[in-house]
Amino acid sequence: MTVDSLFKFHLGLLPPQAVTEDSNRLAVAYFAICGLELSGALPDVRPDILNSWARTVALNLVDYMAFRGSWSMNVGAPCVYDCPDIMGTLFALQVLTLLARRGSCDANATLQSINTAKTADWLRKCVQPDGSVAARVRDDGTPISEVDLRFTYAACAVQRLLHIDALDGDKIAAYIARCVAFDGGIGAFPGTEGHAGTTFCGLAALRLLDRDLTALPFVSTKRFLLNLQGSGFCGRIGKLEDTCYSFWVGGSLALLEIDRPPASLATEDDFLRRTEDKLTGGHSPHPDGQPDVMHSCLALAALALRENRFDPLTSLPTRDTT
């Protein structure tokens, strides 16, 4: 069995330990299809299968505007449980973009069917008066969901992937600046401690909004990120190392255009070898753990970042990935 099999399996059935992710099926699809692209297996997938994956994603397009996170959220009528979702929309656009690049006509047709003017109106509603972004909103823009920097990044990436101009960059950038913590990391919202995941989200959002990163406390942000490395990386100082932080920290350093010393890369290689499952080739969060599609994809993405084969702005493999 290879890691390709692990990715393909999750595009059909979820294994028992992952059934709680049923409401995040587009996230699972993104990690699986992005993983197949990074492992070099996507070009070998038959066109009819690429199209079937694209049609599954298209089922979640709501009002030709944005995507729900999973078909399991479809209750047959618009409601607070079944409405467009920022993360679902980003994952859907990423998957459709990858499939369209590999020649899926159904993926291309779905991308063409999106009414981007409506998407732009919806994105503007997701931005709250203080510049934060909600994942789901009512028609009047009041949030149904959490509000944090993950959704800020997703909104900015959706704008980029659809080539639209919907967001007030100054307002959002000012909010991100308020999320910079005392340690140079960026927190999920103002007043919270720095975290590798939200640091990536904040930096990528600023770059997607064409903002200058030199306004950040560059030296302390760099120190915050590099200090997260033991053998692998963790998300906050003193926490357990985890495969996915190789991507969140590696992506942050790439966005800041900071080169890592060879010893840092070698130490990380050793950690990633220890989180690689010898049977499936997938990666688990920690050594000797259970591999999953998210950590398998992000391990490959972290390695691809080093060779400029992964774009940290859109979180997609670059076009010349073979």
Ligand SMILES: [Zn+2]
């Ligand atoms: Zn993780």
